[in-house]
Amino acid sequence: MEIEILKESNNKKEMLPQVVNRIFSICKADPHFKLKSEMQSVEEKLNELKEKVDKQQKLLDRSNELTESVKRRISLIQEENETRQNELLETLGSEL
Amino acid sequence: MIIERTKIPDVVSENIDQSKIILADNIISNVYPLFDELYQDRLGNYSSLTIKYKKIKTEVKNSKQNLESLMLKLNRIKKEAKLLDRIDKLINSGLINDGSLKHENIILLKIYNKLSDEKLDFHLRNTLKMISKRFSE
Numbered sequence: 001m002e003i004e005i006l007k008e009s010n011n012k013k014e015m016l017p018q019v020v021n022r023i024f025s026i027c028k029a030d031p032h033f034k035l036k037s038e039m040q041s042v043e044e045k046l047n048e049l050k051e052k053v054d055k056q057q058k059l060l061d062r063s064n065e066l067t068e069s070v071k072r073r074i075s076l077i078q079e080e081n082e083t084r085q086n087e088l089l090e091t092l093g094s095e096l
Numbered sequence: 097m098i099i100e101r102t103k104i105p106d107v108v109s110e111n112i113d114q115s116k117i118i119l120a121d122n123i124i125s126n127v128y129p130l131f132d133e134l135y136q137d138r139l140g141n142y143s144s145l146t147i148k149y150k151k152i153k154t155e156v157k158n159s160k161q162n163l164e165s166l167m168l169k170l171n172r173i174k175k176e177a178k179l180l181d182r183i184d185k186l187i188n189s190g191l192i193n194d195g196s197l198k199h200e201n202i203i204l205l206k207i208y209n210k211l212s213d214e215k216l217d218f219h220l221r222n223t224l225k226m227i228s229k230r231f232s233e
Contacts, residue, residue, distance in 0.1 A: 027127045035135045042138045049145045056152045063159040070166045077173045084180045085205055091187055094202045 175216055179208055182223035189230050 027033060103122075183201055186192050192201050204219060211219070 023123055023127055027124060033131060035131055039135050042142055046138060046142050049149060053145060053149050053152060056156055060152060060156050060159060063156065063163060067159065067163050067166060070170055074170050074173060077177055081173060081177050081180060088180065088183055089205050092198055092202050
């Protein structure tokens with residue numbers, strides 16, 4: 001008998017978070033909750049802002065990738081130009 | 097049997113409706129302050145996210161400016177590469193192997209990367225004209 005009551009008591013403890021969540025969701029939907037509309041408005045704004053931040057972050061990542069790529073291309077072409085400049089000067093019998 | 101002491105009022109069949117109201121009021125009075133905290137927490141998140149958004153926007157703007165200046169540099173060195181290519185063609189076609197033209201091109205080869213954009217464009221047009229003239233003959 002005692003074991004059964006203890007088991008039941010443990011089951012109730014496990015149920016506690018669900019009960020709290022339920023109370024929370026019911027209270028949140030209660031029109032008498034004074035911050036209900038403000039809360040909704042802030043949550044909407046927060047979600048909008050999160051989307052904007054994600055978008056800007058993607059843009060920044062892409063821009064950084066492109067910057068690195070352009071830097072590599074510049075360095076490569078500059079190197080080729082210098083080699084070519086030396087070769088052409090050599091062909092014309094001169095040097096830098 | 098284990099008896100737990102709680103603050104929940106005892107319910108008897110006579111006062112069950114009143115007890116439900118008291119219980120509900122107790123729950124509400126305990127839960128609402130948590131919503132206030134939640135609301136303040138959301139406001140705090142919104143405020144810090146706004147700061148992050150402004151910061152990231154500035155970074156994007158700076159990165160864009162940096163990329164634009166790099167693109168200008170890339171275009172410039174591409175033009176320089178084109179000029180070198182044309183000088184190479186002129187040399188290979190035997191047009192500047194001697195005389196003042198050779199001397200001019202040696203100087204051009206030495207200073208091409210220090211020329212202004214206008215001068216570089218001028219030499220690009222000039223070398224193209226010479227190549228076209230050479231191959232149209």
